[in-house]
Amino acid sequence: xxxxxxxxxxxxxxxxxxxxxxxxxxxxxxxxxxxxxxxxxxxxxxxxxxxxxxxxxxxxxxxxxxxxxxxxxxxxxxxxxxxxxxxxxxxxxxxxxxxxxxxxxxxxxxxxxxxxxxxxxxxxxxxxxxxxxxxxxxxxxxxxxxxxxxxxxxxxxxxxxxxxxxxxxxxxxxxxxxxxxxxxxxxxxxxxxxxxxxxxxxxxxxxxxxxxxxxxx
Ligand code: NI
Numbered sequence: 001x002x003x004x005x006x007x008x009x010x011x012x013x014x015x016x017x018x019x020x021x022x023x024x025x026x027x028x029x030x031x032x033x034x035x036x037x038x039x040x041x042x043x044x045x046x047x048x049x050x051x052x053x054x055x056x057x058x059x060x061x062x063x064x065x066x067x068x069x070x071x072x073x074x075x076x077x078x079x080x081x082x083x084x085x086x087x088x089x090x091x092x093x094x095x096x097x098x099x100x101x102x103x104x105x106x107x108x109x110x111x112x113x114x115x116x117x118x119x120x121x122x123x124x125x126x127x128x129x130x131x132x133x134x135x136x137x138x139x140x141x142x143x144x145x146x147x148x149x150x151x152x153x154x155x156x157x158x159x160x161x162x163x164x165x166x167x168x169x170x171x172x173x174x175x176x177x178x179x180x181x182x183x184x185x186x187x188x189x190x191x192x193x194x195x196x197x198x199x200x201x202x203x204x205x206x207x208x209x210x211x212x213x214x215x216x217x
Contacts, residue, residue, distance in 0.1 A: 004095075007092060007093060007094060008054055008094065010092070011058075011089070011092035011094060012057065012058065012061070014092075015058070015061060015062065015088060015092075016061060018088070019032065019035060019061055019062065019065055020032045022065060022068070023035065023064075023065075023067070023068075026067060026068070027144070027147075027148035028067065028071065028144070028145050028148045028149070029141035029142075029144045029145045029148075030064045030067040030077075034064065034132060034141070035060065035061060035063075035064060037132050037137065038060045038063065038125075038128045038129050038132055039056075039057060039060040039061060039128075041060075041127070041128035041129075041131050041132060041191075041194075042056040042057070042059075042060045042124050042125060042128040043056060043057070044128075044190070044194075045124045045127055045128055045188055045190045045191050045194075046124060047190075048188075048189070048190035049120065049124060049188045049189070049190050050120065051120045051121050051124050052101070052121055054098070055098065055101045055102055055105065055121045056105075056121055056124055056125065056128075058085075058089065058102045059085075059101075059102045059105040059106055059109075059121060059122075059125050060125060060128060060129075062081060062084070062085040062088065062089075062102070062106060063078075063081055063105075063106045063109050063125060063129065064077060064081060065081045065084050065085065065088075066080035066081040066083075066084050067081070074166065076110065076113075077110070078106060078107055078108070078109055078110040078113065079107060081106050082103045082104075082106040082107035083103075085099075085102060085103055085106050086099060086103045089102060089103075101119060101121060104117075104118075104119060104122055105117070105119065105121050105122035105125045106125070108122050108126070109122070109125050109126050109129055110165075111126075111129075111130060111133070111163075111165075111178065111182070111185065112163060112164070112165040116187070117187070123187040123188060124187075124188060124191075126186075126187065127186050127187055127188050127190075127191035128191070130182050130185060130186060130191070130195075131186075131191055131194055131195060131198070133178070133179060133182055134179055134182045134183065134195060134198045134199060134202055135197070135198025135199075135201050135202065136198075136201060138179055138182075138198065138202060139202060139205055142171050142174055142175070142179060143171055145174075146168075146170065146171045146174070149168045151168050151169060151170055151171065152170045152171075153170060153171050153172065154170045154171065154172035154173070154213065155169070155170040155172075155173065156172075158170055158173045160173055160176045160177055161177065162177070163177040163178045163181075172206070172209070175202065175206055179202060180199070180202065180203070180206075182195070182199075183195040183196070183198075183199045
């Protein structure tokens with residue numbers, strides 16, 4: 001068992017370094033800082049909900065590792081990151097069952113795919129990732145993302161429709177299509193309770209933003 005623990009420890013350290021290097025210069029809000037927050041969120045949720053902490057740490061660490069491919073080639077980063085994660089984890093000789101669970105959680109993590117995961121760890125990863133898209137941090141990331149894609153802050157001629165990650169819209173439209181709906185997409189009670197205040201904060205922010213744009217405030 002000690003041997004296996006050492007394997008996990010060594011793999012985690014080396015993969016962290018790899019992910020950090022790979023995400024250098026990432027401009028869309030899926031950078032190393034996001035990864036660190038998702039790891040923290042996952043473990044925070046697991047404190048109340050249970051779940052395998054090792055699976056969660058590795059799945060969170062690798063969940064967006066191929067985000068760059070999505071920007072370059074328009075492919076789905078969740079699928080690509082899952083495949084990449086399998087290759088990386090196999091190299092460290094970690095147990096197959098463990099790898100399968102990490103890979104599964106990564107593959108289904110994407111919000112836009114609307115997949116309800118079959119495992120607790122995959123549910124927790126989805127929730128952890130989604131929590132990072134709401135509240136003050138969610139607001140900050142939404143504007144950073146729009147900036148990286150050349151999208152405007154708001155465009156009132158834009159139609160609010162079904163969220164499509166490959167159709168980049170203004171930040172205000174993005175709030176209505178996705179961010180204000182995130183709290184209702186969460187699986188665990190722990191994440192739902194964290195989301196409540198974050199959601200309220202966003203609603204307040206949007207109200208205020210509208211007032212300033214319209215000249216009421
Ligand atoms: Ni993410």
